[in-house]
Amino acid sequence: MVEIVPITSAHIESFHRTLDYVARERRYLSFVQAPPLESTRAFILNNIHEGYPQFVALSAGEVVGWCDVTPKSGPIDARIGVLGMGLMPQFRHQGLGRRLMAAALEAARAAGFSRVELTVYRSNTNAIRLYQKAGFLLKAVQPREPGDDGFDKTLLVMALALALDGRR
Numbered sequence: 638m639v640e641i642v643p644i645t646s647a648h649i650e651s652f653h654r655t656l657d658y659v660a661r662e663r664r665y666l667s668f669v670q671a672p673p674l675e676s677t678r679a680f681i682l683n684n685i686h687e688g689y690p691q692f693v694a695l696s697a698g699e700v701v702g703w704c705d706v707t708p709k710s711g712p713i714d715a716r717i718g719v720l721g722m723g724l725m726p727q728f729r730h731q732g733l734g735r736r737l738m739a740a741a742l743e744a745a746r747a748a749g750f751s752r753v754e755l756t757v758y759r760s761n762t763n764a765i766r767l768y769q770k771a772g773f774l775l776k777a778v779q780p781r782e783p784g785d786d787g788f789d790k791t792l793l794v795m796a797l798a799l800a801l802d803g804r805r
Contacts, residue, residue, distance in 0.1 A: 639701065639728065641736050643744075644681060644691040651700040652693060653677045659723040664788055665761060666723065690744035694724070694733050701725045704737035706745040706753055718750040734767050742771065746799045754796045760789040773797045 644652065657671035671677060684691045684705060694702035702724035709717045720741065724734055745753055755773065757764050773795040781791040 639694050639696045639731075639733055641692055641694055641733075641740050644685065644693045644703070644705075646682060646685065648693050648695075648700050649678050649681050650674070651698075652681065652703060655700045655703065655725055656723065658725060662726075665758070665764070667756070688748060690718075690741045690748060692737050692740045692744070694728065694737055696728065701728045702733055702737055704734075704741040706741050706748075706750060708750070709754075716749060716751040718745050718753040720753050720755040730763070734764070735770075738767070738771055742797070742799070750799055752796055752798050754794060756792050756794050758788065759791040759793055765793065765795075768795050768797075771797065 653671055653674050656677065660666045660668050660670050663669055672680075681691065683689075684707065689705065689707050691705035692703065693700045702722070704720065704722035706718035706720050708715050709719055720738070722734065722737060722741075724737075742753060753773075754776065755768065756779075757768065759765075759778075774797070775793060776796045777794040779792040779794065781789065
């Protein structure tokens with residue numbers, strides 16, 4: 638059984654291990670390893686302190702996935718959130734991404750975010766379908782990242798408008 642819960646400080650080390658694993662796959666995230674544990678700790682503690690949505694999927698007490706929404710930098714974009722998420726391979730294709738994202742988006746709406754944006758590699762077709770089903774629309778296409786690892790790393794920017802009364 639996998640439960641979806643708001644992240645706490647007790648999840649930091651497990652979250653860091655999961656983040657590092659997904660980053661090292663070199664297919665889904667824009668970095669190839671997790672930041673140092675202390676940087677990750679600071680990020681999570683700040684999210685908790687500021688009330689930014691961050692949920693984790695737990696299996697046997699270990700973080701196996703996450704979804705967070707953090708504000709874009711700068712006062713003009715403060716009500717625009719940026720969604721980040723990932724799942725360990727053995728927990729993909731089970732509806733956990735949808736559950737994590739639904740929790741994070743509902744919390745983002747409640748926190749006053751007016752829009753949520755994300756980036757996704759064009760080769761990540763499963764994630765693109767998930768985002769489209771949630772109502773995300775294509776906003777922009779950025780040039781392909783250099784490298785020849787067999788994956789299309791053309792970056793798609795997608796956005797979802799959030800109505801603050803719970804409607805899209």
